[in-house]
Amino acid sequence: MRFAKPRDFRSIPSATGGIARLACARMREAGKGVAAVLSGAGLTIAEVNDPSLRLTVRTQIKVLELAARELQDEFLGFHLARHFDLREIGLLYYVMASSERLADALRNAERYSAINNEGVRLHLRSGRATVIELDYLNVDRRSDRHQIEFWITTLVRICRQLTNTRLASPRMSVRHHRDSMPAEYRSFLAGDIEFDADADQIIFPEQVASLPIVGADTYLNKLLRQYADEALARGPRHRKSIRADVERVIQRLLPHGRANTSEVARQLGLSRRTLSRSLLSEDMTFTKIMEELRAALGRRYLRDRALSVSEITWLLGYREVGSFTHAFKRWTGMSPSQFRSSDGLPDKGVNSSPPSKQVR
Numbered sequence: 001m002r003f004a005k006p007r008d009f010r011s012i013p014s015a016t017g018g019i020a021r022l023a024c025a026r027m028r029e030a031g032k033g034v035a036a037v038l039s040g041a042g043l044t045i046a047e048v049n050d051p052s053l054r055l056t057v058r059t060q061i062k063v064l065e066l067a068a069r070e071l072q073d074e075f076l077g078f079h080l081a082r083h084f085d086l087r088e089i090g091l092l093y094y095v096m097a098s099s100e101r102l103a104d105a106l107r108n109a110e111r112y113s114a115i116n117n118e119g120v121r122l123h124l125r126s127g128r129a130t131v132i133e134l135d136y137l138n139v140d141r142r143s144d145r146h147q148i149e150f151w152i153t154t155l156v157r158i159c160r161q162l163t164n165t166r167l168a169s170p171r172m173s174v175r176h177h178r179d180s181m182p183a184e185y186r187s188f189l190a191g192d193i194e195f196d197a198d199a200d201q202i203i204f205p206e207q208v209a210s211l212p213i214v215g216a217d218t219y220l221n222k223l224l225r226q227y228a229d230e231a232l233a234r235g236p237r238h239r240k241s242i243r244a245d246v247e248r249v250i251q252r253l254l255p256h257g258r259a260n261t262s263e264v265a266r267q268l269g270l271s272r273r274t275l276s277r278s279l280l281s282e283d284m285t286f287t288k289i290m291e292e293l294r295a296a297l298g299r300r301y302l303r304d305r306a307l308s309v310s311e312i313t314w315l316l317g318y319r320e321v322g323s324f325t326h327a328f329k330r331w332t333g334m335s336p337s338q339f340r341s342s343d344g345l346p347d348k349g350v351n352s353s354p355p356s357k358q359v360r
């Protein structure tokens with residue numbers, strides 16, 4: 001198994017490159033030049049055409065973004081996921097398809113999804129609902145729209161095909177922004193997607209987990225899981241990304257003015273130096289995470305009609321509205337009021353008092 005120009009096998013997750021190859025095929029069908037797009041991602045046509053070559057996940061994300069721009073397709077990930085043959089997923093698909101029930105199939109996907117993509121980890125939670133959640137590992141989630149929409153759409157397709165039902169999720173969510181829910185998403189997925197959310201996830205009713213798989217084969221499944229275990233054992237091991245943990249703590253500390261490196265490190269059980277080294281190993285700094293998180297939260301909060309600009313200022317850890325306004329203009333080129341107007345949201349103004357500063 002070979003890799004395309006990796007810098008550090010220990011920390012850079014790779015993928016089979018299947019989604020990137022689907023994007024290249026779509027460009028060829030549209031009569032678009034593939035070489036220039038691939039060059040922009042640091043790849044050659046020979047590398048992409050080699051199915052034995054794994055791409056770094058960051059490279060695949062870059063290919064999708066450049067291909068979407070070339071095709072003028074804002075929803076490329078969704079479109080690619082709608083039409084490809086699910087069997088192209090390979091071993092992971094067949095392990096899922098031979099499972100006994102949908103919960104078993106999703107548990108197998110949770111265990112073996114790294115075979116296809118080491119940068120996206122699938123988690124299944126069962127209880128009052130069946131929740132499929134996707135986490136990014138050692139990859140900047142904010143750099144991606146198309147890959148995650150490909151995964152969300154593909155997972156819905158897999159669940160439908162394996163159970164031979166027209167499953168619909170009453171709630172799906174993704175972390176990235178879109179101005180509105182495209183009509184074709186709603187038509188195909190039979191549900192709404194919440195954008196600018198706190199998690200990338202698909203939520204099905206509780207009883208969906210117990211649906212039988214139409215092609216269940218216990219003997220075959222056992223054999224395929226042995227192959228999958230061997231494939232996992234051959235793959236590189238990755239430490240857990242610390243960025244998500246840092247973001248979680250920062251968001252909790254921001255309203256109380258304590259979102260600094262020392263306090264975040266303390267709450268994570270690390271020294272300040274260890275935290276800084278861990279972030280640097282992921283090409284990240286505390287300052288950059290803080291800036292990007294505040295920018296994302298600022299946009300999300302401004303879309304909430306119930307929050308005034310003063311309240312948002314406090315939630316983001318700023319002491320003065322002017323400081324938040326200056327920062328928001330740097331992030332977006334607009335003032336908070338202009339951003340709300342562009343989104344069709346009424347501006348509640350800056351005169352409302354912030355909420356009482358109690359820990360929640």
